[in-house]
Amino acid sequence: MNEMLDITLWQLVSAYIFILILLAIVRWRKIPREKEIVIATLRMTIQLVLVGYVLMFIFENENWIYSVIVILLMETFAVYNIFKRTKKEMNTSLKKIIAVSMVSGTLFAFIYFDFIVVQFSPWYDPRYFIPIAGMLIGNSMTGITLGVGALIEGFSSRKKEVEAALMLGADPNQASKGIVNNAFDSAILPTINSMVGMGIVFLPGMMTGVILSGASPLDAIKYQIAIMLGITGSVSLSVIIFLHFGYQTFFNKRAQLK
Amino acid sequence: MFQLRHVQFKDILHIENFSIPGQRVCCLFGESGSGKSTLLKMLNGMLTQDSGEVLYKNQEISSYDPVDLRKEVVMLGQDAVMFEGTVRDNLLIGRKFSGKEETSDQKLGELLNALRLGKQLEDEADKLSGGEKQRVAFGRVLLMDAEVYLLDEPTSALDVETETLVMDLFTNQLRERDKTAVFVTHSKEVAEKYADEIFYMNDILVSEGT
Numbered sequence: 145m146n147e148m149l150d151i152t153l154w155q156l157v158s159a160y161i162f163i164l165i166l167l168a169i170v171r172w173r174k175i176p177r178e179k180e181i182v183i184a185t186l187r188m189t190i191q192l193v194l195v196g197y198v199l200m201f202i203f204e205n206e207n208w209i210y211s212v213i214v215i216l217l218m219e220t221f222a223v224y225n226i227f228k229r230t231k232k233e234m235n236t237s238l239k240k241i242i243a244v245s246m247v248s249g250t251l252f253a254f255i256y257f258d259f260i261v262v263q264f265s266p267w268y269d270p271r272y273f274i275p276i277a278g279m280l281i282g283n284s285m286t287g288i289t290l291g292v293g294a295l296i297e298g299f300s301s302r303k304k305e306v307e308a309a310l311m312l313g314a315d316p317n318q319a320s321k322g323i324v325n326n327a328f329d330s331a332i333l334p335t336i337n338s339m340v341g342m343g344i345v346f347l348p349g350m351m352t353g354v355i356l357s358g359a360s361p362l363d364a365i366k367y368q369i370a371i372m373l374g375i376t377g378s379v380s381l382s383v384i385i386f387l388h389f390g391y392q393t394f395f396n397k398r399a400q401l402k
Numbered sequence: 403m404f405q406l407r408h409v410q411f412k413d414i415l416h417i418e419n420f421s422i423p424g425q426r427v428c429c430l431f432g433e434s435g436s437g438k439s440t441l442l443k444m445l446n447g448m449l450t451q452d453s454g455e456v457l458y459k460n461q462e463i464s465s466y467d468p469v470d471l472r473k474e475v476v477m478l479g480q481d482a483v484m485f486e487g488t489v490r491d492n493l494l495i496g497r498k499f500s501g502k503e504e505t506s507d508q509k510l511g512e513l514l515n516a517l518r519l520g521k522q523l524e525d526e527a528d529k530l531s532g533g534e535k536q537r538v539a540f541g542r543v544l545l546m547d548a549e550v551y552l553l554d555e556p557t558s559a560l561d562v563e564t565e566t567l568v569m570d571l572f573t574n575q576l577r578e579r580d581k582t583a584v585f586v587t588h589s590k591e592v593a594e595k596y597a598d599e600i601f602y603m604n605d606i607l608v609s610e611g612t
């Protein structure tokens with residue numbers, strides 16, 4: 145395996161030219177976005193530098209505790225982010241279900257993926273453990289966010305339909321079937337689409353990384369296929385768990401809409 | 403069939419003492435906003451009173467399993483709601499909910515004719531006109547073989563001729579099978595023509611009228 149080419153500090157600094165070009169263009173076009181561009185660039189730089197140091201520390205001090213702490217932080221951040229990105233009001237039981245489905249769905253997929261599919265050792269090896277966890281959690285987070293949005297939207301725009309079904313003796317499960325299926329669709333669609341476009345429209349980050357680090361494209365592809373399947377499993381599992389318990393929070397014990 | 407005592411629901415319904423007889427066609431009549439829809443929903447278990455008793459067959463409604471109750475006491479809401487799918491799907495969905503076997507296409511075709519619906523069973527329900535949707539929703543409830551039918555303005559979108567046809571069909575079937583119905587209408591003629599009993603409803607109380 146040949147080592148990845150090192151970028152010197154000056155080479156890296158030269159890449160910021162792209163941002164300068166962008167800034168020049170928006171100034172010339174009088175688009176009021178300079179502040180956002182500068183902030184985004186700074187955040188990206190600082191966050192990555194910090195993450196770099198943290199990861200370096202974790203890689204050098206291989207210890208299961210660090211890997212576990214990282215995954216817990218990721219889960220917490222993901223759950224918090226779903227709450228923040230959902231613009232509509234949520235009741236507390238729905239929030240609890242979001243947290244439980246997010247954590248249980250991704251962990252189940254993660255454990256299966258690590259121990260059955262990739263089988264790295266030790267089980268907490270941060271070089272595998274952390275990026276895999278990040279990909280599964282990140283994608284499930286997006287999936288659940290979309291699912292939450294579609295579920296809440298569905299219950300508000302299709303309220304009459306749910307009511308009409310209940311009046312005819314449907315149970316809450318039957319009455320909300322259309323909404324739940326629709327929410328599942330919207331939650332899972334980005335994952336399906338990225339499988340379809342995989343390799344043709346874009347080379348995903350993970351594969352790019354593996355190729356850059358000197359592995360053969362065929363090895364990179366094997367990883368990418370595996371991780372895509374893992375992501376699909378993680379997203380569908382967490383979304384299904386979320387929807388299965390989530391729709392019930394819209395009904396009370398008397399099978400009436402809240 | 404139903405008895406209400408000291409019933410209070412928000413500041414919408416206050417009913418001291420009121421009963422609805424079984425095996426009769428009853429009509430709820432009253433001005434807009436007087437709480438007719440609210441009362442029907444209460445009888446169907448879609449709303450629960452804040453205080454007082456609502457009895458069905460001498461048992462408090464909230465002591466029944468709500469889903470089982472609604473299979474027996476079905477309700478057609480004020481808006482004709484169409485579910486995704488064809489006219490056939492929409493006619494059959496009530497029977498599907500209550501786990502009854504499907505009705506044959508021949509019978510469904512006859513029902514369409516009886517309701518004067520010049521549509522095919524395969525047509526998209528979504529594309530029907532307002533009055534057509536209302537008749538499909540009506541047909542869906544008719545097919546359910548329920549004990550009690552609660553109909554909230556089931557013919558509000560129909561012309562008088564079609565209304566007569568639909569109400570004839572409904573009341574005949576009801577009397578044949580000895581079932582109970584409570585329907586809401588804003589038409590005095592319809593109330594007087596089809597109801598065995600008419601209940602007038604105003605702001606505070608339901609009183610038995612002529």
Ligand SMILES: Nc1ncnc2c1ncn2[C@@H]1O[C@H](COP(=O)(O)OP(=O)(O)OP(=O)(O)O)[C@@H](O)[C@H]1O
Pocket residue numbers: 412414432433434435436437438439440441480
């Ligand atoms: N979920 C609700 N929460 C609070 N108020 C409601 C609710 N539903 C209806 N109301 C109010 O209760 C009153 C009675 O409503 P209801 O729909 O029962 O009237 P109605 O007699 O059926 O009128 P219409 O003939 O116009 O259909 C209205 O003033 C309405 O605004």
Ligand SMILES: [Mg+2]
Pocket residue numbers: 438439440480554
């Ligand atoms: Mg009404």
